Each structure stands twice: as C-alpha cells, then as structure tokens.
Amino acid sequence: MLSEAGSDLAMGSQSAKRRDATGPSRPFRRVLPYVEIGALVVALVLPFALGDRTDLVTLATNILILSMLAISFDLCWGLAGIMSFGQALFFGVAGYAIALVGRDLDFSDLWATLPLAMLVGFCLAALFAAFLLMGRKTPSIIFVAFGTLTGSYAAERLVSGWQYVGAGNGLSSVKLLKLGAYEFVEGDAFYFLALGLLLLVYLGARYFKQSQLGLVLAGMRQNEERLAFFGYRVQLFKAVLFSFAGMVAGLGGALYSYHQGFIGPGNMGPGLSTTAVVYCLLGGSGTLIGPIFGTAIVEGLSYALSDIAAIQHIWPVVLGFVLLVVVMFQPRGIVGLLVSDRERIGSYGRRRSDG
C-alpha cells in the first residue's frame, strides 16, 4: 500500500537521479532554511509589531499552541506514514490532566506540570501504539486509522458523561500556569513561553527527521515490506515516533488548557483531530514548517472572518472545500509550492563536506 508521501518520495529520488545522470549539477539551492528562519523572525517580532492589540497576541499564542498539535500529526503522517485520526486525544487528555492537578492538588508549577503533560501524552500514545501497531501480525494502515479515530471518539463520549471531570461542560477556570511566584496570563509572556517550547519541539522533530532514523522512516514510507526484509523492526520505529508525537500533543494540550483556562470534551474528539489533519495537509505534510503555516492560515482566517456572521455560519463548509481541494489538487500543500520535492523530502545523516 503505497502512501501519498511514499509516491512523492519515489518522485524525489528519481529527479535526484536524473540530475546525477546529466553530469555535474548546479549547486543545490536550499530554500527551506530561509523559510524557517523567516518564520522565526516574524514570530519573534510579532508581539512588538502588534503592540497593544492583545486579542491578536492571544490569537498568535493560540496558533503557536495548535501548531504543536499540527506538528504532532505531521510526525505521524508525514514522517511515519501513520494516519492518525485521534491526535487530539493526547492533546485533550493531557489538558484534562493538568486541569485536574490544578483543581484537586492546587498545583500548577511549570517545571512539573508540563513534563507531567508530556508524560501523559507519551504513555497514552505508547499504549495505543502497543495495541494498534505492535503484535505478530502487521496491522493494516486502515485498522490503525480507525483505531485512533475510535479511541478519540470513545474518549469524547466517556468524558462528556463523567461528572468528576465536569461532564459535557468540561473544566473551566483552570489554574494559571506558574513559574515560582510568577503567573502566566494571556499576553506577551505566555506568547514567548509558547514560542520557546514550540521551537524546542520543532528542533527536536527536525533532528528526528534528518537523522538516520528519518532515513529509515523515509524508506518505510516508500516500501515498508522491503525495510522489514532488511531486518528493520518497522512497527517498533512507528511506535517510537507515535509515542513521541503523543508527547508533543500532550505538551500542546497542557499549554492550551492553561492559556484558554478551559478544556472540554470537544478538545479530545475527532473534530479537533481532523482539524489537525487540515492544518497539516494545507501547509504541507512531512515538512514540519508546513503544519505551522497551515495552522496560522486556518486560525488567522477563521478569526478574521468571524465578524462576518454569514461566513462564520458556513466556515466549516469552507474548511471542507479547502481540504478537498488540497487532497485532490495540491497534496504537497502550500510549502510544496515554494520548495522542490528533493528538498521537501530532505537529506539524511551528515552531509558530505564537499556538497
């Protein structure tokens, strides 16, 4: 079963081969680092440019937090080839966990709650991976997709009927995130905290992607069986990446819960999970920077258009059309317009010094 990402990969390696065959090639121009640095610079100056528009800073912080969810999905689909329709599950459960720690233990110190959220996301994802991915028989990609979808759906139903966690109303007035005596409220400080954490997540994911592990994953996306015949334990690699993605989603969920001061059943359901899919595919899956762009575009447009009642009503329809158009005509996403296939797929391990 050749995935879309896999067929792209095949295309990329073919074009690289053609280049080699035509003799000495032009020096390979890399675009992606400039895109990444540009995005970082924009993100750094944004709060100063926005000045006193606090609503926009809040929106930007929200985008950074949701970007973690989008990156978490990209790790599953773009890198490991796992279609996860339940990425919001880890996001939501971690958000609930820190909200409950705040409510019942009256504790919200950054140095402990954020690692706790990551641990919750990691363990839950590892549990899912153990059930869905591991085992004697190789599970079909469809089974994994439905397994994650079902998990997310079941969790949403379970939580909306459970009084202890607030049932359908969710948990509101979540305790503020603290560092020592300092409390993070919405605003510049929270923005830079989210940006710093997103940067760490991004660098970690980027390291994963470009390491030898990333090369194995790329091979798996192209032909899983062949890699298995080489002796790689394919499902184990997938499980590792899935757990890491769950950890990232958990971190995002905790920040979301602290930032919004609210977490509800809808934050772990298939609705948010598929929104993460839209973020990632619109931006360009497998590029890591793409999902961030996708999140910014979707959330930014949604905010800009929310004043117009007519459009707000049909906004989900617009999202549906966007997803359909992307899937049908531009599966490489927006980043695919800027960056060549060869660069989008990337190079692995250490680069030769002679280039």
Next chain:
Amino acid sequence: MRLGAVTMGDEVKLAFDLLAFISVMVLIVLGLGIIASMMGIFNFAHGEFVLLGAYTVYIFQSSGWSGWAGILAAPVVLAVVGLVLERLVIRRFYAAPIIAMLGTYAIGLIIRESVRALLGGQYESIDEPLSGVFTLLGFNFSVWRCVIVLTTICIIAATWLFLSRTSLGLQVRGALENPNLARACGISTSKLYSMTFAFGAALAGLAGALIVPLYQLSADIGTRFLVQAFLSVMLGGVGTFEGPVLGAAAVGGMAAGLPWIVIPVLADPLVFVIALAIVKLRPQGFITQGRL
C-alpha cells in the same frame, strides 16, 4: 407467576429493541460495506448520505407530500448524488485508500455543515408514515419498527439474490475478486465502480429515510452511527457480502444490549474496545472467503 410474566415481557421487549436497532445498523452498514468491499474505499461521507436521505424526506413532508413519497425518492436522489460524486471526486482516490478517507471526510463535512446551515441548527421531527402499535400475544410492538425490520430483511435478501443469481452480480463478484482479470474479460470495472458507489449511496439514503422518524432530524443523525458502522465492516471483514451484515448485527447487538448490563456511560466505549480487540485478533474478519 405474576413476576415471571413481567420479566418475560421485559425480555420480549429487549429482544424486539435489539432486533430493531440491529436492523437500523445493518441498513446503514450494508451500503458502507458494499463500497468498502468493492472499491476498497472507506466512505467517511456515508453518515452524510444517510443524513441526505433523511433530509429528502423532510423536504417532501414540509412541502405537503406524503412521507412515502419521500421514502421512495430518497434512494433515487442519493443514487444521483453518489454517481456525480464518484465521477467527479472519488474516482481519483482508487489507488490511495487513506487519501480517499480524507477526501470523503471533506465531502461529508461540506454536506453536513451545509445541511446544518439549512436547518438553522434546529431539530425537526418527522412523522412515521405508519404510526401506532399493534398487539400480538399481549405484547405491544411499534408498527414502524416492524416495517424497518421487514424492509431490512427484504433488502438483504434482494441484494443477496442480485449478487448471487444475476449476471450483473457475477460481473460485480468477478471485479471484486480480480479487477485486472475482469477488465481483461471485457467487463468495464469503471462502470461497475460507478454503479456500486451509486448503489451504496442509495442504500444509505433509504436507511436515512427509514430511520428519521425514530430519531429527530439533525445534522448529526448520520455521524452518530458512523464509527459503529466502520467497526462493523472491519469486524465482519472487507470483501464479502455477509461479513459486514454479521458485523453490524454484532456491533448493533452489543450497542443496544450492553446498556442493560453495564452503566450506559461505559457501554459505548466498551463496545468499541471489544470490537477493536476482536479485529486485532482476527484482522481478516469473521468470514475469510467470499462464499457467494
């Protein structure tokens, strides 16, 4: 003696409720299973096809026609919708089942939210064309639920006869078994796929039209069954006719029966866990060989 009669009545009532719910599930799963088996596409828009069937009945009722006209029209409308969608969109996704999921999800989102906007977020109740109850051996049965059970049995029988006894059914089975060989024998698989998708959509439309009097019409009438329906297809096994029907019976039976045993909040997730565990142990489904 008296106590015995009461529990006896409860058991008959439970059995009838189970049967009615299983029929609803089978009705919904049948179209989904046929499309998944034939084309390898898990249609995320299936719930919205059910919704469109229900919505057709609503349109007919609100413009003064009888409910029966709506029920007859729903499969036709959905067959046309399915045919158009297959020609324009679904056709591109045959080689990539995961991309097909995303594409059909997008279609479903568009349909669902459009209908939600049209309904204005309201719940509309639809009258049963045959209302009331009839009494048999001292037990009361809802007439409309009986109609649903009987229709389901008729549709299963008709579909089975079509697949196993007609020459077109033979072509369908051939295309399912080995599409390349079927094409080499001069069977137009592309035409067959179009027809299959339209047929599956029509079944969904009929299901929506039949069940909407039981549940109120809202934009989410189809999606509430979708996850159960997918699990049914996986449980029964893709690639057979009986598989999804049996899977739907199992999942429907569990979904309707478990709330009597455990607390309702846990019943739903428990159904999913049991179904997933069975699929994990038997990935090929209940039935491994197409036996038609």
